[in-house]
Amino acid sequence: MxxxxxxxxxxxxxxxxxxxxxxxxxxxxxxxxxxxxxxxxxxxxxxxxxxxxxxxxxxxxxxxxxxxxxxxxxxxxxxxxxxxxxxxxxxxxxxxxxxxxxxxxxxxxxxxxWQLPQPWLGTATGDAYPQLMQLSDGKRHPRRPPKPRGEVYRRFDARLGAWISLRTLEIDQDVERFNRWQNNPRVEKFWQEAGSLEQHRQYLAKLEADPHALTLIGCFDDQPFAYFEAYWAKEDRIAPFYTAGDYDRGIHMLVGEETHRGPHKVASWLSALVHYLFLDDPRTQRVVAEPRADNGRMIGYMHDQCFHCEKEFDFPHKRAALMILGRERFFDHCKLV
Known part of the structure; x- marks a missing residue:
């Protein structure tokens, strides 16, 4: 400009x-x-x-x-x-x-x-947690740091004229919202997680106890609009389908509020989510995702943010596209504002 x-x-x-x-x-x-x-x-x-x-x-x-x-x-x-x-x-x-x-x-x-962790991470440091390898379920991977609580990322998006922020999900505070979002037919088509409030409470409690997963709420101007899951790929079900690095992170994404859909909003929150994960640990070299292969709209949005489709593969429950974004490519081509 x-x-x-x-x-x-x-x-x-x-x-x-x-x-x-x-x-x-x-x-x-x-x-x-x-x-x-x-x-x-x-x-x-x-x-x-x-x-x-x-x-x-x-x-x-x-x-x-x-x-x-x-x-x-x-x-x-x-x-x-x-x-x-x-x-x-x-x-x-x-x-x-x-x-x-x-x-x-x-x-x-x-x-x-854009690789400087402050002030985007707020009270978090962005420092590397000491590396200590361990085995869990037959998988060798680094011991993961304790999960953060509260707000983990905040940035003003000049193009939207709004604050984009990420905070950790709090079950008691967010389960009703999560339940409403998951029972939206548009969301259920791709997530296939429609269910009762109690089922969703159990779903979130399981993730809260899982050291490899982090549940996040996305906000525009502090109003929740989306749910994200960030996970360490080495311990995840995606690991057998590509050569996962020790610090690769994966993402699952759900926009629950209809007023916050559209490519301009995706460009803001998707870049913020990826930015946070690369800042959270400087050793993270790739962010990956596995949307349904027939979700052409989401795959197109990810291409716009410099992801590339490595291949398609079969999970037991879906045909997926393996989407990958490398750290160097993100920071070389990012249009963060």
Missing amino acids: PFDAASQPLSLPRWHNLKAEEGDGWLSLNLDGRPLIQLHLEPGDTLHAHVRSLCQERAMQALWAACYWLLSRDPTRQRLALHTVACVPEALASGLLLATEQPGVLLCERASF
Whole structure:
């Protein structure tokens, strides 16, 4: 998107008071009413941003905010060149900025920026849990970390003008909603899990006790609209059908609220779900899914988000398409905003 002084400012996760003033070739960001950073901009294949002023007390925040703002304004832009005399070691140590051979010029690469776990994960760290191999049901796999509770991911989607967030499912809070969604004929056609409230309570309790599965509720502006299951592929029924990596994650997806269907909404929540799983453990190299092979609409949406269909195969209960998205491909081609 072009720089336009009349366009609406973007919101940053948990930074509700970030404001911008823009003009022809300049950008000024303010946080909580205080100047944060001022930039002179030179558009090109690589956008050059010359730092004119920088709040030293919030230098890391200022540089992060500038990178976010400029990358979000143009989802096709792959890198920024920041010209600054300020030394912010944390920006280099974290991977936010990369050194170049030219003194005073630092690069921000889109693929690196979106791999930073904060602020998307909130209180979660995104650190790697120690690797300790174990056997369960004859399968050798890493011991999995304790499951999180509460909100695990939040990001403002500038294209929708809404917050997309993920939180863990709480059975007492969510079972009636889950029951209603599963008994929707549209959902039942693909999930085949229609049933009573008690059956669904037992279904969710079984997953809650399973260390390889994580149940999530997707929200737009904190209103629940979808149910997701994330699982470690190495211990899952999908493992015999492809060479599963130790940290591959798989997903099952269900949009329950009719008002939140459509390709623009899928692009938001599917990219958020995949983004969360890649950030949750930096060793995760692939996210996989196995929708029904005749679910052409969902497969098409997944192709739009850079998944590819490896093959079709037969589960006992369905003919499935093996959909795979690699970490490198996601971050190289992602259009997160």
